[in-house]
Amino acid sequence: MSMTIDARTDTDAAGTAAPPAGPRRFRVFRYKRGDERPHYETFEVPVGHRTTVFEALRWIQIHRDRTLALRHSCLHASCGTCGVRVNGKEGLACVTMVHDIGREITVEPIANVPVLTDLVVDMREVFERFPDDHPIVRGSEFLDDADTPDGIASYERYEDCIECGLCVSACPVVVTAERYVGPAALAWGERVLEEPRGAEVANLLSWANAPDGVWRCHAIFECTAACPSGVNPAARIMSLRGTLLGRRLRKQPRGSDPT
Amino acid sequence: MSDAIDERRSRGPVQRKGLGPRPVGWLDPRGRTLGHLAFVGNRITGLGLVFYLYLHLAVLSLLIRGGEAWNDFLELATTTVFLLLDVLLLFGLLYHGLNGLRVTLVGTGYVPNRQKALWWAGAFVGTLVLALSAFRILGES
Amino acid sequence: MTSAPGTRPFHVLIVGGGGTGGALAHDLTLRGLHVTLVERGEFTSGTTGRHHGLLHSGARYAVGDAESAIECIEENTILRRICPGTFEENGGLFVAITDEDMEYYDEFVKACADCGIPAQELTREQALAFEPNLNPSLKAAVRVPDATMDAMRMPLRFFATAKRNGADLRNYVEVLDLVVNNRVVSGAVVRDHVTGKVAEISADVVVNATGPWSEKVAAMAGVDVPIRPSPGVMLALRGRLCNMVVNRMHRSGDGDIIVPQRALSIIGTSSWTVDDPEELDVPEDHVQRMYEEGAKLIPDVARAELRSAWSAARPLIGSRGDADTGRELSRTFKTYDHAETDGVEGFVTITGGKATTLRGMAELCADIVCRKLGVEAECRTRETELAPHSEAYAA
Numbered sequence: 001m002s003m004t005i006d007a008r009t010d011t012d013a014a015g016t017a018a019p020p021a022g023p024r025r026f027r028v029f030r031y032k033r034g035d036e037r038p039h040y041e042t043f044e045v046p047v048g049h050r051t052t053v054f055e056a057l058r059w060i061q062i063h064r065d066r067t068l069a070l071r072h073s074c075l076h077a078s079c080g081t082c083g084v085r086v087n088g089k090e091g092l093a094c095v096t097m098v099h100d101i102g103r104e105i106t107v108e109p110i111a112n113v114p115v116l117t118d119l120v121v122d123m124r125e126v127f128e129r130f131p132d133d134h135p136i137v138r139g140s141e142f143l144d145d146a147d148t149p150d151g152i153a154s155y156e157r158y159e160d161c162i163e164c165g166l167c168v169s170a171c172p173v174v175v176t177a178e179r180y181v182g183p184a185a186l187a188w189g190e191r192v193l194e195e196p197r198g199a200e201v202a203n204l205l206s207w208a209n210a211p212d213g214v215w216r217c218h219a220i221f222e223c224t225a226a227c228p229s230g231v232n233p234a235a236r237i238m239s240l241r242g243t244l245l246g247r248r249l250r251k252q253p254r255g256s257d258p259t
Numbered sequence: 260m261s262d263a264i265d266e267r268r269s270r271g272p273v274q275r276k277g278l279g280p281r282p283v284g285w286l287d288p289r290g291r292t293l294g295h296l297a298f299v300g301n302r303i304t305g306l307g308l309v310f311y312l313y314l315h316l317a318v319l320s321l322l323i324r325g326g327e328a329w330n331d332f333l334e335l336a337t338t339t340v341f342l343l344l345d346v347l348l349l350f351g352l353l354y355h356g357l358n359g360l361r362v363t364l365v366g367t368g369y370v371p372n373r374q375k376a377l378w379w380a381g382a383f384v385g386t387l388v389l390a391l392s393a394f395r396i397l398g399e400s
Numbered sequence: 401m402t403s404a405p406g407t408r409p410f411h412v413l414i415v416g417g418g419g420t421g422g423a424l425a426h427d428l429t430l431r432g433l434h435v436t437l438v439e440r441g442e443f444t445s446g447t448t449g450r451h452h453g454l455l456h457s458g459a460r461y462a463v464g465d466a467e468s469a470i471e472c473i474e475e476n477t478i479l480r481r482i483c484p485g486t487f488e489e490n491g492g493l494f495v496a497i498t499d500e501d502m503e504y505y506d507e508f509v510k511a512c513a514d515c516g517i518p519a520q521e522l523t524r525e526q527a528l529a530f531e532p533n534l535n536p537s538l539k540a541a542v543r544v545p546d547a548t549m550d551a552m553r554m555p556l557r558f559f560a561t562a563k564r565n566g567a568d569l570r571n572y573v574e575v576l577d578l579v580v581n582n583r584v585v586s587g588a589v590v591r592d593h594v595t596g597k598v599a600e601i602s603a604d605v606v607v608n609a610t611g612p613w614s615e616k617v618a619a620m621a622g623v624d625v626p627i628r629p630s631p632g633v634m635l636a637l638r639g640r641l642c643n644m645v646v647n648r649m650h651r652s653g654d655g656d657i658i659v660p661q662r663a664l665s666i667i668g669t670s671s672w673t674v675d676d677p678e679e680l681d682v683p684e685d686h687v688q689r690m691y692e693e694g695a696k697l698i699p700d701v702a703r704a705e706l707r708s709a710w711s712a713a714r715p716l717i718g719s720r721g722d723a724d725t726g727r728e729l730s731r732t733f734k735t736y737d738h739a740e741t742d743g744v745e746g747f748v749t750i751t752g753g754k755a756t757t758l759r760g761m762a763e764l765c766a767d768i769v770c771r772k773l774g775v776e777a778e779c780r781t782r783e784t785e786l787a788p789h790s791e792a793y794a795a
């Protein structure tokens with residue numbers, strides 16, 4: 001099965017040279033409600049060739065400090081709960097390999113979202129950015145190379161956004177514009193526009209067409225770089241702007257009543 | 260448990276990029292890519308250009324004080340150090356202008372996914388214009 | 401908790417925020433009880449969130465465990481109704497590849513019919529038309545109403561609805577001990593990891609819904625619940641290799657299910673047993689075996705990049721020494737009223753089962769809780785459409 005080994009070690013490709021041996025030092029962000037300010041706590045953690053940041057944090061939780069609070073659920077980059085910043089960079093702890101990232105590793109909660117405790121953020125603030133009930137599943141996206149056989153009206157699939165909040169954390173605009181609805185919600189909006197399925201498109205467009213909507217974006221594309229699911233929120237925001245602009249230009253030709 | 264509940268519902272701290280007051284977060288380079296660099300560059304050159312505008316007005320106001328003051332300034336303005344500052348100003352103008360053009364093209368949704376290619380194209384054009392201009396400007400000293 | 405006794409509804413404390421606990425909170429809340437649920441980590445962070453994301457049709461259990469199979473197909477139908485939009489309803493295939501698999505074919509089709517599972521027999525060509533990436537040497541296939549779900553968000557809809565109806569759901573609250581006096585459980589001592597404070601929650605009934613941790617929590621009340629935590633390894637591969645759930649048509653074995661999950665393909669699973677579900681290993685040879693077995697169903701598996709490999713512990717019912725691999729243990733669930741089994745009042749354990757049957761498990765457990773409290777209330781979860789998952793995090 002040499003083939004499988006090749007495929008499997010893909011993430012290890014950088015480290016055909018053996019990973020540095022010995023334990024790693026983890027600097028972990030700590031905060032309990034009522035603390036005056038957060039602090040960092042350091043733990044030495046034994047790591048193996050394939051240890052993930054999540055496994056290291058879980059090791060700390062089991063063997064060093066049971067009060068360390070973590071978010072996690074699926075362990076395969078599908079639920080979006082374990083988003084953190086590792087040495088300042090956004091990532092899902094469950095698929096971030098320890099041996100790729102140096103001997104001292106700082107783990108902090110994602111930025112721009114209030115911290116509930118330790119590495120746990122208050123996801124309410126992420127969900128509240130969406131305009132209303134947003135379905136995570138939308139039947140869509142046919143496979144190009146698979147003709148749908150009779151009997152199945154269409155192949156349905158999940159959208160790829162896992163609502164991890166990493167894009168909100170990576171966006172430099174949210175740093176100074178807290179009310180900006182942010183990449184995830186706008187990308188969702190563009191997706192609905194692409195395939196409305198009965199959704200009220202006019203409402204959606206007026207929601208997006210606001211100073212704190214698509215126009216707050218500075219086309220920085222850090223959200224796209226941070227997205228662990230390849231959603232490319234930035235390009236979706238840009239398309240949404242294109243749509244809004246196009247409608248505006250068509251509806252109000254030069255010289256018409258500006259109201 | 261009710262005290263604990265109330266305590267829990269208050270809003271926790273919001274972590275930001277970087278240390279200190281908010282805009283400093285823009286300068287935190289950890290984990291950032293080209294897009295962020297371009298954004299920070301745009302902010303800095305933008306502030307620089309605003310500063311220059313007022314400086315320019317201040318310099319022009321020397322004319323109120325008569326021809327001699329203006330001539331003194333011109334002497335200063337043709338020194339190499341000052342001309343280097345002119346090159347810096349030109350860099351700011353080119354960066355801000357070209358990047359603005361890029362953001363406009365991307366941001367109106369006409370080329371929503373070409374921000375990197377446009378950045379390098381702008382960098383190429385900008386560097387070329389800057390180099391030629393610097394040659395001419397510095398040649399005057 | 402402050403209103404006068406007699407006027408207040410009964411208070412049920414659920415320990416464990418997995419699918420079972422969430423569904424039970426929803427059911428009891430609909431029946432008019434006051435429910436508090438505590439979970440030491442994030443909701444669904446134990447076993448629930450880590451499963452394939454497979455909504456079973458029951459076909460996998462039709463031969464050999466008809467009880468589980470019937471539970472599955474019933475709940476499968478109900479969940480599609482009450483959780484619209486949560487499932488990828490692309491169906492599932494059972495694929496026969498070897499002659500040995502074909503020997504199993506007739507028995508399989510008949511067992512599906514006996515259990516009421518719609519099963520459509522397909523030729524090799526028909527199966528390949530559905531799923532072009534299948535092993536071309538397949539002999540035949542059967543199409544069943546499997547579906548794909550999000551392992552976290554489907555159960556979260558139960559939490560969301562319970563919350564909407566007034567349940568008090570608290571994640572990051574860990575039970576340190578149960579309050580037991582004269583063989584009556586009357587509450588729990590908990591640590592709130594958000595505030596770091598220790599507090600006591602009193603309740604009329606405490607339900608232990610901690611899955612593979614049930615034995616540990618039951619021991620706090622001095623009773624024994626025979627649980628065999630049975631971990632399995634699963635792989636998430638980059639790329640969507642199929643749109644339907646692809647199963648191997650043979651008796652349940654390792655690595656014989658591939659579930660498309662967003663842009664990933666999930667292969668599972670292996671099975672062994674451990675004493676402590678806290679820290680689970682991901683044995684290298686199991687990872688290798690998942691690759692090998694998965695590639696028998698879809699050859700492209702061998703070339704797919706590994707996104708993640710992880711373990712999850714099933715809470716199977718059985719005593720130590722009963723089983724080595726866990727495959728021999730039934731996938732059904734069990735509810736213990738410890739007043740009857742151990743003479744301990746105010747304490748119920750629900751364990752076993754699987755994500756597909758979470759609602760049914762909750763219904764039976766809620767029946768027992770209501771009977772204990774003398775509450776007469778019908779179960780309404782079969783008809784109640786669930787709230788969107790994000791409401792689980794609403795204020």
